[in-house]
Amino acid sequence: EVQVVESGGGLVQPGGSLRLSCAASGFTFSNYWIHWVRQVPGEGLVWVSRINSDGSSIDYADSVKGRFTISRDNAKNTLYLQMNCLRAEDTAMYYCARGGQYSNSPFDYWGQGTLLTVSS
């Protein structure tokens, strides 16, 4: 069974840092592009970042560029999102979503999310 499970969310002060993790199982993790998507409670979905299967190609939404870093450890079947210089507007549920084996694939499996709250 394909599963992706996020962790690492919590309460952080503005300007602080946090690292989210996404543990994958049930599929060959190293073959897939993976994405981070966030959602402010009660609002819509916003794509944040993506990484290709071997980590050589990365992209970010403009709103997080320069502050967030996506990475993966294929030996551990785990995706990461290092978030620095956090702002109140980064408060959201963060979802890890599996893409396909190519850049233009739908997001076919999603985790249950991990909640980040940025507040003093």
Added chain:
Amino acid sequence: EIVLTQSPGTLSLSPGERATLSCRASQSVSSNYLAWYQQKPGQAPRLLIYGASSRATGIPDRFSGSESGTDFTLTISRLEPEDFAVYYCQQFGGSPYTFGQGTKLEIK
């Protein structure tokens, strides 16, 4: 950036009725790269339709997708109680992978 505009914002219907949800793109989107997702309260989104009209694994055939130029449509032929949720369209042709703002399908 491709902007996707969904309409209506809220759709009130009864079980058994037909639902038609729309998604308009600000510029050309290949139908191959348009998806629809369903999200219920407290749950993660679930992929319903990709490639504008292909159903994802396990999705019942009452869900269908179509396209006409830059306009995309999700149709639910006969609403079941479990279909009342928020629906999002998304283009996944390349970064940024934009979503529409969502259509809430509520019970009338």
